[in-house]
């Protein structure tokens with residue numbers, strides 16, 4: 001073939017920085033100019049005016065908004081903060097799939113669009129700060145708030161977080177949370193997360209660092225828990241040494257809500273700028289007392305108040321445009337919620353049954369109370385209400401034109417199910433079993449609408465859900481399980497009995513329509529697991545939901561499973577499709593400070609689909625302990641049947657370093673690196689070895 005007639009493959013750039021960060025106002029701030037303006041303003045402020053910058057303005061939200069800062073005399077409008085991670089928690093708004101579901105798309109461009117949409121809805125409601133994203137690493141999948149976060153992997157988490165932040169910061173300030181190590185729910189107000197310096201920097205903080213340095217997140221929320229026995233809201237190492245001195249953060253830190261501030265002088269000195277939601281420790285009286293006793297000095301007040309004023313001026317809060325409220329739940333956002341849901345579902349098993357065909361004569365039974373339940377996730381601070389929600393039942397009813405659909409509640413007579421060609425069971429979890437845990441609400445409103453949640457002590461489904469799956473699988477000709485939940489669920493006890501399993505997460509207001517589209521093949525499932533599904537909890541580290549002291553290390557999730565050579569039920573990064581893919585032609589080009597990795601991906605099946613290619617690195621002869629492998633890149637190839645694309649990923653040297661506590665810094669070690677590519681953390685057919693001798697890189 002001559003060069004003219006060679007077909008050019010589609011070229012896909014895995015993480016297109018220009019696209020991801022477009023329009024992020026935080027990245028466009030002219031810091032020199034702002035600093036001059038802020039200093040001039042600060043010079044006119046009294047001590048009392050400065051103190052007023054340091055606390056929220058009311059204990060309960062007003063129409064969903066918490067106010068802080070602002071000063072009419074100075075022409076500063078207050079911050080109006082609103083949750084949160086799956087949509088604007090103020091009146092009606094578009095309820096998107098939860099973050100863990102969005103993370104399963106491995107689609108940064110899509111997550112940017114979600115950020116744009118949520119930011120726009122918050123702005124249209126008059127808000128200017130969205131209390132999102134939640135980026136606490138999923139150390140253990142039993143964490144009650146797993147659904148709010150993106151991943152068990154810091155690289156994956158960082159990529160999704162910067163995409164969200166850059167999207168949302170087209171309109172409003174963001175507040176990645178909870179800084180840091182907030183990954184156990186029930187004891188969150190008291191527990192100490194204990195950690196060594198290396199694990200902190202390598203595993204638990206890189207995504208916070210990227211959020212600040214790459215996406216210029218405007219603020220950060222501190223965490224309720226302690227780190228190494230010091231509350232995060234008054235931790236000078238976290239809030240000053242790392243966040244500001246090391247990473248160069250110029251925004252403000254606000255406390256987490258009810259018990260996020262624990263002191264006056266210690267918290268202010270450490271760098272916790274705003275006490276939320278109102279004032280107790282940071283009252284004028286307490287601060288003046290601390291000043292009088294010499295515990296605190298006025299420079300600290302000036303410094304912290306300046307940070308609060310700084311973003312106010314930089315973002316021109318008083319002049320921020322309020323978009324037309326009709327953007328809230330507009331057609332575009334509804335379509336986006338559906339697209340995200342479709343791309344977030346993870347096909348975990350398919351014994352030649354999916355996709356279904358909507359043909360006359362096909363008898364489908366839909367089973368389970370959850371099929372007819374609005375199940376959008378927990379009812380803690382990330383609770384979002386939409387004006388309309390499509391459930392699995394309403395979605396399938398709207399979709400099916402030719403086949404027949406019969407709905408059975410969980411306690412209906414299920415012995416008739418054998419008459420149906422296909423039985424679809426909807427099972428899983430709700431806000432009752434997992435979510436943010438708010439003790440007072442829990443006590444007062446046992447049967448009510450508010451939060452219950454908390455951490456899960458077991459991965460097993462509640463007994464009644466397992467019983468439902470067993471019963472259906474026992475009588476049905478073919479059983480498809482649709483699983484709802486915000487994290488890993490134990491499937492080993494019933495997986496063999498069913499023909500297909502699709503993980504839905506909490507799929508948002510358009511979930512039902514998305515389910516119909518995926519089940520009937522309008523689109524192929526393409527999600528991949530952002531969390532390992534262990535066979536049982538025993539495969540992970542010990543887990544005690546009442547623990548007050550938790551040791552963190554380099555090992556959790558797939559890192560731990562790999563290290564212990566344990567086979568999970570489904571590995572991190574796993575997910576099936578209705579089509580098949582082939583990966584080949586791995587090419588690696590070394591530049592001065594990074595690798596350009598290109599791989600050809602071909603859709604070898606008969607329908608269109610998406611493959612998510614993952615790049616892991618193993619360090620083979622290191623002089624320090626290394627986990628077996630770590631994710632360092634991923635990209636999505638959306639391909640028609642028969643189509644091939646060249647997918648390009650960029651692997652920087654900074655991602656190959658480890659943190660050396662002795663040098664208090666990052667080290668690119670002279671040793672061998674194995675770059676592995678594939679379609680899950682346990683299916684990596686392509687690899688390329690490289691040796692770094694301290695100066696040069698050589699392929700081996």
Ligand code: BGC
Nearest residue numbers: 083084131177256257258381
């Ligand atoms: C949660 C935060 C949330 C805040 C405001 C806290 O209890 O931990 O994530 O943003 O409440 O609702």
